[in-house]
Amino acid sequence: MKPVNEAAITFLSRSANEGFARTAAACFAAQLDPTLDEVNDVKTAVSEAVTNAIVHAYPDTLGKVSMKLRIFADNVLEIVIRDWGVGIEDVDRAREPLFTTGDEQRSGMGFTIMESFMDNLRVRSVPGKGTTVTMRRRISRRLSGGAV
């Protein structure tokens, strides 16, 4: 299916870009007229995915992270966050709640939050090549102008 609209950004895996990425995603999603709760859910999920790329994909180096944003018919927002870092050996295990390879500053809840805040989450990873996280969320259509 062809997207109705799309945008893409690429940025370095610096932690300052976590805020940039979630704000950019929220700005793009704004054209779907989301509720505040929907915007917050999208921002939270993006923050988790981008943080994973920054913390885990490039543990000792700076690398590139890309974020593609697409809107499909029926108000579906798709966000694809990709890195070219170390990859994940066991994706199923990484998705389990509380699993983390990080230090005590990480909670191991990133994928759990992405799953519960978005409608759909797909994680593809090849060790040594990188990881692609695809998330979808349907934004509710709101009736405007007080129509019932």
Added chain:
Amino acid sequence: MAVTCTGADREMVLTISGEVDHHGAGEIMREMDRQVDAQLPRRLALDLSGVTFMDSSGIAVILRAFRRVGELGGQMTVRNVPAQAGKVLRAAGLERIVKFES
């Protein structure tokens, strides 16, 4: 300042403000540790009223404070949780571990 501290007689309120993500969590944890180690609270209230965004990094921040206060024999509660942060903390099941004041 992301963390401010008030209180006396080992009753302490730590107020966290701004965006609590991986980028900011390190500094918040260092400041929190410094304040807790200086005051050795019997009771700590973590006030989140100024938090404008929180992701799972905030879970680690709260659990760290909870553990440190517990090691000192004290008690910790979390109060004034904004809706967005509350949803993240509930998704992690944190209310089963830490007491949330309504």
